Amino acid sequence: MSAPSKNFRTSMREEMNAQGVSMGELARRTTYDRSYISHILAGRRAPTAGAIARISTALGISGVPASSPESVSAEQELHLLDAVRRAEHSDVSMGTIEILAVGVDRLCRAYPTMPGHELRDRSKALMDRALSLLDGRTTLSQHRELLVQVGWLACLLGCVHYDVRDHHAANTARRAAFRLGEQAGHGEVIGWSFEMDAWFALTEGRFEDVVAVAQAGRDRAGVTSAGVQLVLQEAKARARMGDDRAHEAIQHGQRLLAQLSKPDHPEHHFIFDPSKYEFYAATIYTLLGWDGVAAEHAAEVVRQCEQPDGRRWPMRLADARINLGMLAARRGDLDEAVAVGSGAFEFDRRSGSMLSRASDLLSELRSLYPGERLVVEYHDRLVSEKARSDA
Incomplete structure (x- = not known):
């Protein structure tokens, strides 16, 4: 047994060596984390009185004198207790944070149907409220939860801003979502910030950027809804480049999706439900030119x-109609192609990529039916819809 006058850290190391006790074994005996044991041995952390007692018992060390610089005095213990008390003091109730989380969830579930400008305004109002809570005094756990909720709102605002064609605001929100995800240590919020980057690049025709961003984002997102959607954005980009590896990517996305639990609210924008796979598959196979498979998915x-x-x-549904219009054009049915494709303009709620997809159909029509009256009419309709969206 070590003499009581020895420095505690030295005694601790000597006894561990003499007894052949590893840091992992000592962590098991004391129920401390291995990293905490390592920090004490390295002098990066001073052990508390409780830690000295527990480690001494585990190793048979007689202890250290009260004057040891590494021991924690009663006064220091009181300071630590006061620090804990202050850290746990909050001006925000957990009920308030729960209400905020419910509000964020409802807005995310409203994404498919609520008019874009209305959803944007409601999301910004809730964001302002959440930020005011962050300005108040919160516990550490509350602070992190608020960061997560603000992160989800930033993700939602990024998507909605892009839908209403405010691309600068969309990118600002995307960058904010990334930073908030980093601060909160929330991989899925980070993953969705990458997904937005990939989606924006896809709509803007930067297909190689999509692949790079999607692959980088998957490392952060893991097996989550964001991870699945990143794989499928990569598949879309590869399909647009005529790369048959799009098929491999979409199969990979399906395998990831199979690992996720079935969602209670599939309309939630940041939850990838099985029916969304059909939506992606229809577009990817249409772009690849695999018309038979594409038709099956679009019909579903x-x-x-x-x-x-x-x-x-x-x-x-708007996207599916564009795909069906492209497939009809390839079959030689111009009337159906224009009629079905024009049906995509019937809905007030529009994705930021819808007009880009409508341009896909126009390119197909011009290639197959140059100069036809119906093609000119579809072009004029698309120009009109773009002007209305920009108004």
Whole structure:
């Protein structure tokens, strides 16, 4: 047994060596984290009186004199207790944070149907309220939860700003979501910030950027809804580049999706539900030119959207109609192509990528039916819709 006059850290190290006790074994005996044991041995942390007693018992060390510089005095213990008390003091109740979380959830679930400008304004108002809570005194756990909720609102605002064609605000919100996710240590919020970056690049025709961003984001998102959507954004980009690896990517996305639990609220924008896979598959295979497979997936999207609860998916139905229009054009049916494709403009709620997809159909029509009256009419309709969106 070590003499009581020895420095505690030295005694601790000597006894561990003499007894062949590893840091992991000592952590098991004392129920402390291995990292805490390591910090004490390295002199990075001073052990508390309780830690000295527990480690001494575990190793058979007789202790250290009260004058040891590494021991914690009663006065220091009181300071530590006061620090804990202050850290746990808050001006915000947990009920307030729960109400905030419910509000954020409802807005995320309203994304598919609520008009973009209204959703933007409501989200900004809730963001202001959440930020005011962050300005108050909170516990550490409350502070993190508030950061997470503000992070989700930033993700939502990034998407909605892009839908209403305010691209500068969308990118500002995307960057904010990334920083908030980093501060909160929340991988999925970080993942969605990457997903927005990939989506914006896809809509703007920067396909190689999409692949790079999607692959980087997947490392942060892990097996989550954000991770699945990043894989499928990569698949879309590869399809637009005529790269058959889009098929491999979409299969990978399906395997990731199978690892997620079935959502209670599939309309939540940041939850990837199984029906959303059909929506992505229809577009990816249409872009690849795999018309038979694309038609099957597009028909399934329409079937889902025309069910009683299908009113939740106007943006998916619009995209499916564009895909069906492209497929009809390739079959030689110009009338159906224009009629079905024009149906995509019927909905007030529009995705930020809808007009880009409508341009896909126009390119297909011009390539196959140059100069046809119906093609000119579709072009004029698209120009009019773009002007209305920019107004």
